[in-house]
Amino acid sequence: MNVVKLLEYLGDIVDTSSKVPLSNKVMVNKKEILDVITQIMSEMPEELKKSQWILSEKDKILNDAVKEANEIKKQEIETIKMQIDKHSITLEAEKRARKLLEDAENEAKQIKLSALHYVDELLCHLDSQLDDRQEQFNEKVQREAQSLSINVQNDFNSIREIIKNNISEIREVK
Template identity: 25%
Template sequence: MDLLHLVDRIEELLATAQKMPIGNRAIIDRRRMLDIIDQMRIAIPHEVREAQEIVARRDHVLREAEEDRRLIEAQAQERASRMVEAHEIAQAARARAEEIAREAERRLQDRIDEANQDISQRIDESRMIAREQMRAADEYARDLLERLERQLGTFVKSVHAGIEQLEPSPQTMARIAVPRAEVPRAEAPRAEVPRAEVPRAEAPAPVREADPPMAETRFAGRGFDHEEPRGDYEERLERLERERLDREQPSLAPARATRTPIPFPRDEDEGLENLLQPRRGRALTPPESEDAGVIDDFANEPLDDDPMFRRDRQDDDDR
């Protein structure tokens, strides 16, 4: 039973008690009062125990709350420290990343500068080597063209000498010209002038890659061994000239009778010989010309830039 309810019953019992005429007294039922007191004795320990339990529970709750408060504070401090540490780590990592990026950019720029400098140096060296090679090629081409010019000049002199030997000069033709009516009609057998056999030259060696091939040109007009058809009038003029020379210079008659034109080696297609690639093989030895100033180009030694000679020089250097 609730202790407060019992207190209310006592209060009700006092209120309903009969009052005495003298003094502030009242008549109360003793039995009912004792019954309520007994009930109060029974109810008081239970209430006290509940109050003690409540007080003990309150202390436990307070201790738990204090522990929770301390735990929460520790967790909050730890979290705050972690956040601060994480922020510091993030800042340090960010600073380190920026430093690494700057270092990488600096190294990259240094590599780019070194590469540009190396490329510029290589370009300068390549240009210098190219200029040296072009200068050497120009000198070689100039030397080769000068040699070719000298050989062509000698060749032209030889050609002019051969033409002068094969044909009488215009002055000689004008000097021995006589009217057709004064030429005797004797049918003397014509002496056959022996002709020297022109040796057929071997096929030229292949032209080197460094030397440009010469354009093949045909001789326009009359070649070295070409003879124009001659009539009776020209033959008589030639015979009369020989007879006159024999009468004036009888000692030179045998030499004139046996004189033969100088043979000139020619290719099979009667084209110009490639002087940049001299022929290899049997050397031609034409008879000496009466004109000491004429030089036969084909009797000269081949150029020193011949591939065969260059291979021999390479073998000598290796030895």
């Protein structure tokens, strides 16, 4: 007898037993109940082993199915990625990106060349201004040097004149 049949038999015993008046209780044959419980207990280990094996097999099957599903999912994602990479929209987008990058590099070169040209013009203008200022400075220095030379010469001439007068006076005194 298996456990389920024994449990059903135990239920029949309770259902067919005499009832205690004025209560929900029943009177059962203690020996008969204990015999059924003993039989259930003797069959339980085998039934438990079977149920545990069934549960472990169920878990193993589920785990294998999940692993297989994940592997299939991974393969499908890779397939989709490869299809996307080969798709004409992706290829067109990559082509546009390269063109935009090329245009940006060309524009950057033009801006750099324009900036270098502008700096070159500024430096040439500055060099020209420095030449003009140097020429003006040299002319001013020459004018001032000539003026100073004339003044020094005049001062020397005045001093010589004074010295000559002093010499004349000294010679007259003698």
